Amino acid sequence: MTNDRDLAALLGETPPPTAAFRLGVLARAAARTRRREARRRAARRIAAFAAIGLAVPIAGALGATLANTQPLLIVLAALSAAALAALAALAGPRGAVRLVLGR
């Protein structure tokens, strides 16, 4: 037991490459990607709802009332409905639901 390789072998042998290790790495990488995308979706959803929640008090502070913004709201509602219909037509009903829910 005189050289570095002997010492290293006593501390831990060099294992041969195995497919199980590779599969473990790929499974972990996939799980990390899923978690990262879930966090991104959650952040997008929080940002969208926060923007909607902030829009009403900001509009109120700027003097907008339901009466004087009604035409704008009607146009927004019509555009949203048209966008949903277009998505449903392009991606199918399930695809549209997935897009709306962010899944």
Add this chain to the structure above:
Amino acid sequence: MPAPFDAADEARLLALARAGDGRAFGRLVDAHQSAVRAFARRLIGDAAEAEDIAQEAFARAWEQLSRLRSDASLRAFVCGVAYNIWRSARRSHMRRQLRERAYARENADAAEQPRDAPARLALRAAMDALPPDQRAALALCLGADFTHAEAASALNLPLGTVKSHVLRGRAKLREALGLTEEGEP
């Protein structure tokens, strides 16, 4: 056993892996897993925990491949990631490891031991007593065929520091085994 490949092949596989090609990354894992797992085993001592950290290091390295310089070694990069994971997990794991090692020592007499078990235990104890940087430099350079320069790049340490860590660490391990520098007891 995967077929060995040259630097050009590795560069091509790295480019594919950066673009998200899982098969290319799998081939890189096969080529470097032995070196990274051996480093983790020597650094940590616990085979199961070492496997866990080595797998996590590869998975994180895949996400960070864009940070790998074109002239840098992938296995040194992955070992560096493994070292950082180990260092950040070390405090929380320390108590558990102490408990498990105490239990292992209590049961060591009852179980049948391999012939070199006392030497392994003495080496492990000496290794565990070393500071983290020195321990990692030794784990890389002792038997894993890493050059001092590669170890310096993996551990983000100056080359001279790595050389002195290896020299002093090796002396401490030999001392733990009761060996002189010439190798005689």
